Amino acid sequence: MKKIILTILLASSTVYSQQNSDQKEKLWTFTFIRNSTYLFPYEKYEFKDTFGGYRNKGNETVNNFEFSFKKKFENSHFSIYTDFLEFNKRAFSQQFDFYQNRQLVATAPVSIGDYFRSQIRFGFLYNLPNFTNINIIIGSRYIKSELTDDYPYTYSIKFGQKYIGPEIGIEYQSDKYANFFFATRLSFFQLYGRIYNNYFFNALNTDQGYINVNIQPYSKYIGREAYFKAGYFFTENVFMTIGLKSIVAIIKPDDMRVYSGDSKYDTFQNIEYGTRGNYTKTETFSSVVIEIGANI
Numbered sequence: 001m002k003k004i005i006l007t008i009l010l011a012s013s014t015v016y017s018q019q020n021s022d023q024k025e026k027l028w029t030f031t032f033i034r035n036s037t038y039l040f041p042y043e044k045y046e047f048k049d050t051f052g053g054y055r056n057k058g059n060e061t062v063n064n065f066e067f068s069f070k071k072k073f074e075n076s077h078f079s080i081y082t083d084f085l086e087f088n089k090r091a092f093s094q095q096f097d098f099y100q101n102r103q104l105v106a107t108a109p110v111s112i113g114d115y116f117r118s119q120i121r122f123g124f125l126y127n128l129p130n131f132t133n134i135n136i137i138i139g140s141r142y143i144k145s146e147l148t149d150d151y152p153y154t155y156s157i158k159f160g161q162k163y164i165g166p167e168i169g170i171e172y173q174s175d176k177y178a179n180f181f182f183a184t185r186l187s188f189f190q191l192y193g194r195i196y197n198n199y200f201f202n203a204l205n206t207d208q209g210y211i212n213v214n215i216q217p218y219s220k221y222i223g224r225e226a227y228f229k230a231g232y233f234f235t236e237n238v239f240m241t242i243g244l245k246s247i248v249a250i251i252k253p254d255d256m257r258v259y260s261g262d263s264k265y266d267t268f269q270n271i272e273y274g275t276r277g278n279y280t281k282t283e284t285f286s287s288v289v290i291e292i293g294a295n296i
Contacts, residue, residue, distance in 0.1 A: 026237070027074060031083075031293035033066035035245070039089060039115065042251050042283040043147035043159040046197060047094070047112050050159075054094040054112070062089040070125070079125040081139070086118040092147065113149030113157060123167065137169035141189045143221065146196075155201035161251065163221040165191030179233045183241070184226075191221040195253050206262040213260045223249025229289065241291040251281045 039060045048054045068083030096110040123139015146160030169187025196216040203211050229243025256279040258269040 025072070025074070026295040027072045028296040029070040029293060030296065031068045031291050033068065033083075034290045035064050035066060035085075035287040036289075037062055037064060037087075037285055037287040039092070040284040041115060041117070041145060041147070042161060042195075042281050043115065043145065044092065044094060044112065045281050045283075046159045046195075047147060047157070050197070050199065054096055054110070060089065060092060062087050077127040077129060079127070079135070080123070081125055081137075082120070082122045084118075084120050087116075089115040111149070113147045115145070115147050117143075117145040119143050121167065125171070133172055133174060135171045137167065137171060137185075137187055139167045140164065141167045141191060143191060153202075156199065158196065158198040161193065161195040161219065161221070163191035163193035163219070165189060165193075165221070169225075176233060181231050181233070181239075182229075183231065183243075184228050186224070186226050188224045189222070193219060193221065195219045195251065197256075203262075203265075206265060208261055211260050211262055211265055213258055215256070215258065217253045217255045219251060219253040221249055221251055223247060227289075229291065231291070237294050237296065239291075239293050239295075241289075241293075243289045243291070245285075245287040245289050247285040249283055251283065253279045255279075 039062060064085065064087030066083055066085040068081065070079055070081045072079040091111040092113060092115040093109040093111050095107055097104055098106040098108070120142045121139060123137060125135040125137060128134045128136065142164045144160070144162045146158055148156075148158045148160075150156035167187050167189040169185060171183070171185040173183040174181050194216045196214075198214045200210065200212045202209065225245065225247045227243060227245045229241040231239050231241030233239045258266050260266055
């Protein structure tokens with residue numbers, strides 16, 4: 001991280017020494033972002049519904065890094081943008097209740113696996129001619145996430161999802177006041193893809209001695225992202241911001257019926273799904289964000 005920040009500072013300082021910002025419009029913006037994210041993913045709720053005895057634990061957090069850039073087309077109101085995020089939360093946990101003779105004897109956090117998530121955004125920005133601080137976002141978003149765990153010959157799990165689809169939104173950045181500024185972004189997306197519930201475990205009282213489920217129904221991922229930040233320009237090129245980011249999304253799979261090969265297990269699980277009436281779940285991510293960036 002120190003090397004990246006130093007590179008941005010040196011690059012921007014070199015450019016600034018060669019030309020004044022009033023003489024030439026800056027066309028590139030590079031940003032390095034550190035997120036501290038509270039995790040409430042779809043996969044943990046699906047795990048809890050599949051395996052009894054678990055309860056939601058206090059906030060799980062993970063520190064992760066994001067890189068973004070924006071390129072403005074010269075003498076135009078259009079820009080392109082992209083950003084990339086990826087992280088892995090190892091030993092993601094939930095509370096588990098331990099019983100003995102039907103009496104609760106202990107409650108403790110238990111790892112349910114490793115959680116992985118990646119996201120790519122790409123698209124176009126259109127700067128409104130009469131409102132130069134406002135950009136319209138027209139782009140796409142790709143998301144992949146999964147919760148995995150296994151113990152050889154005993155059990156394995158993989159709950160995940162993968163989507164791609166359109167995104168629209170708006171972003172605003174204020175003018176500078178004593179080098180301080182305020183910015184915000186609000187975007188909406190509707191993505192299409194699949195969820196996958198793949199799990200195996202030994203069960204002696206079943207027809208085959210084990211349960212093996214692998215379902216991959218089509219699904220929609222409908223959500224919004226809100227981003228608020230305040231920043232300061234150290235020079236005409238280099239800036240830093242601190243902000244808050246929130247993502248809330250609804251997962252709507254077409255079907256969640258279980259086919260494991262064991263009739264009793266399948267009947268029980270599918271009756272439970274049918275009783276709920278729908279398969280919709282919600283996931284949320286809330287982040288405290290620090291950015292270091294440069295306009296070049």
